[in-house]
Amino acid sequence: MPAARDLRELLALLEERGQLRRVRAELSPVLEIPEVLRRVMRRRGPALLFERVRGYPGWRVAGNLFGTLERIKLALGAERLEEIGERLTRALAGPPPMGLLEKLRGLREALDLARYAPRQARRAAFEDTVLEGGEASLERIPAFKTWPRDGGRYITFGQVYTVDPATGVTNIGVYRVMVRGPREAVVHWQLHKRGQQAYREAGERAWERLPVAVVVGSDPATMLAGVMPVPYPLDKLLFAGVMAGRGVEVYRLPSGVPVPASAELVIEGYVEPGREAPEGPFGDHWGYYDRPARRFPVLTVERIWLRRGPVYVGTVVGKPPMEDAAIGKAVERIFLPIVRLLLPEVVDMNLPEHGVFQGIGIVSIRKRYPGQAKKVMMALWGLGQMALTKILIVVDHDVDVHDLNQVLWAVAAHVDPQRDVVVVPGTHTDELDPAAPYPGYGSKLGIDATRKLLEENNGRPWPEEVEPDPETARKIDRIWSSLGIDAGG
Ligand SMILES: Cc1cc2nc3c(=O)[nH]c(=O)nc-3n(C[C@H](O)[C@H](O)[C@H](O)COP(=O)(O)O)c2cc1C
Structure with missing residues (x-):
């Protein structure tokens, strides 16, 4: 089965497989929906679709989409997640093609990589509503407050898109984004992450602005590509294509940032090198609130794009296991072939x-x-x-x-x-x-x-490990069932 093409296809697939429950009670994104999600994640329960969100008529909220490895495999249409890493390593490792047949096979694999490259879409699902100026307010979005002492409302599963000033490659990073005001947010890309690298590059080039887009709810491959530790400067949109098994359809925003055409919500804006504000506290995946507020770049919102009847996606992090534990396992499986190549x-x-x-x-x-x-x-x-x-x-x-x-x-x-x-x-x-x-x-x-x-x-041989005598073991194998031990004897 191929990877789901957008969030709605994924929700339908999960529902068909009995992996999604609808919640009809009206709940708030402030603490209430996160608390329900937290409990379901702890039990490794189903994905949830909240159909009535207090204070946000017309919105629905989805969560715990990736709470088990089985759901992640289903979303990506992969029986084994290692397959994804192998798609990359196959193109790089192995003996060089010598014979004609092998050369043709090598050519096909090279073409395969091209098949994963992003494709330009003429239309985007999120063109249904475009909010600009004072209309483009983050207060319209059901961003979560996940823990009581969080410093504000957070977009917890937003994919932050940037185009690297040095290389021109697109990065997608799942970094939490703190809402700071109607048209301002703070982007928490950490020290070692590619988003922060792009920001630093912009500063070194004396750019006044680095365009940024925060995407919520797209096809599962681009959502999860944001979490993948893809080596710099491999393009994350290309990697998302490798994950999906086909190129991602992208739409170029007026700011020049390419985003998946299937997105439910796109926040388009920019950060200005040097303009930073305190971020946090936030209850994070270590199970603690972060240390006292540290400073991160301020995102200024220019435009908000919405699909009709938008579905917001949020997650909660905290003491494991939560949804990100399953996502971490998926990262481990996908990257094992790449680690083994090195x-x-x-x-x-x-x-x-x-x-x-x-x-x-x-x-x-x-x-x-x-x-x-x-x-x-x-x-x-x-x-x-x-x-x-x-x-x-x-x-x-x-x-x-x-x-x-x-x-x-x-x-x-x-x-x-x-x-x-x-x-x-x-x-x-x-x-x-x-x-x-x-x-x-x-x-x-x-x-x-x-x-x-x-x-x-110190030159001493390692002791010999205890092993049963092979002949005795074979004999006991033959008579094992007659001993009646497995039957509770
Ligand atoms: C739910 C969730 C929230 C995350 N929040 C952050 C965050 O706030 N900041 C951060 O740097 N990484 C965060 N991460 C981890 C990054 O997504 C991950 O390290 C990713 O590989 C970063 O991509 P990059 O290598 O392109 O920077 C989060 C991951 C998950 C699953």
């Missing part, structure tokens, strides 16, 4: 939901040489957003990284703390990490839980 010894990885994605990462490797586990740690701490992972645990290839009990066994049985634990002080870290001494600056912990080679073990 670090071929990597077998699998697990960014456990309760480890807050950037808190703890577990990686299994096929180890060949001494020190390799630490080499993998150093590589990952330098690789895109994997670099923000605070604690890395490296295990051997035969440990299932998704079985935390197996991982604990490997840590308990294979780690000599003095030899196998590294603490790297004074490093980059996630800006929101509540334990870091300074936002964006902290330290790393690496645990090498692989079996040690001679060189790593």
Whole structure:
């Protein structure tokens, strides 16, 4: 099944599969809808469509669309999410085509990449209503207040579109956006993110304005592309096409920013390098309110575009697991082939939901040489957003990284703390990490839980692992059912 073409197609598909519930009670986007969403996310329940939104006649609100991996796969029309990363790596890795047939196959794969490129749409769904001047007020939008001490109303699942001044590539980032007034908002793109990079580039070029568009509710591939840690400067619209399996239809706004033609809501505006305002507090995905307000760029609204009968999409973050835990898992699966292209010894990885994605990462490797586990740690701490992972645990290839009990066994049985634990002080870290001494600056912990080679073990061979006697095991296999143990004996 192909990826859904817009939000409404996705809602219909989820409803058909019994994965969407409609809520008819009238609820407010201030605390009430977020509280219902929070409870449903905790239970890994269905997507919700709120049909009556207090104070916002004509609007509907959707949430928890991506609360399970199954729904994400359904939305993207992918049986395996790794398939998406493989579409990219296939084009780059593998022996060069030699024979004619192989050359033709290589050509087809190159054409495949072109097939994922964005396509220009003549019309956009959101042209139904265009609000300008005083009409273009953010007060018309059912932005959430998610936690009682949040510093204001937030667009929590908006995709922030920018065109990079240095490269011309489009970025899509899911960054929270705080409503500051009818025509002003604050964009929370963090230090290590591509949105902030575009902003810095604009400042260095002495641009007076960097055009920005905030999109809410589009086809699921572009919504999720905003969360993907795509290496700079790969175009995120192209990556969204790779995720959808076809090019995204885009509409170029008067400001020049391309946005998906299927969007429900587009806020068009600009940020001015140097013009910043306090942002927060906000209850974030670590389960804490952020530190006291820090400054981020002010977005000035020029135009608001709306599809008729608009459907707003919002999410809530907090102590895991919430919707973003499932989205984090999808990122892990999609990027595994790309990590493996760069670090071929990597077998699998697990960014456990309760480890807050950037808190703890577990990686299994096929180890060949001494020190390799630490080499993998150093590589990952330098690789895109994997670099923000605070604690890395490296295990051997035969440990299932998704079985935390197996991982604990490997840590308990294979780690000599003095030899196998590294603490790297004074490093980059996630800006929101509540334990870091300074936002964006902290330290790393690496645990090498692989079996040690001679060189790593003072020249002593690693002990022999207990295994059943094969002949006895075969015999017991044959008579196992007759022992009646499985039947509760
Ligand atoms: C619900 C949700 C909210 C997020 N909010 C922010 C945010 O406020 N700021 C931020 O920098 N990243 C935020 N992220 C993470 C980014 O979307 C993610 O790091 C993404 O890869 C950024 O894209 P970029 O590499 O193009 O900057 C959020 C993710 C989710 C799922």
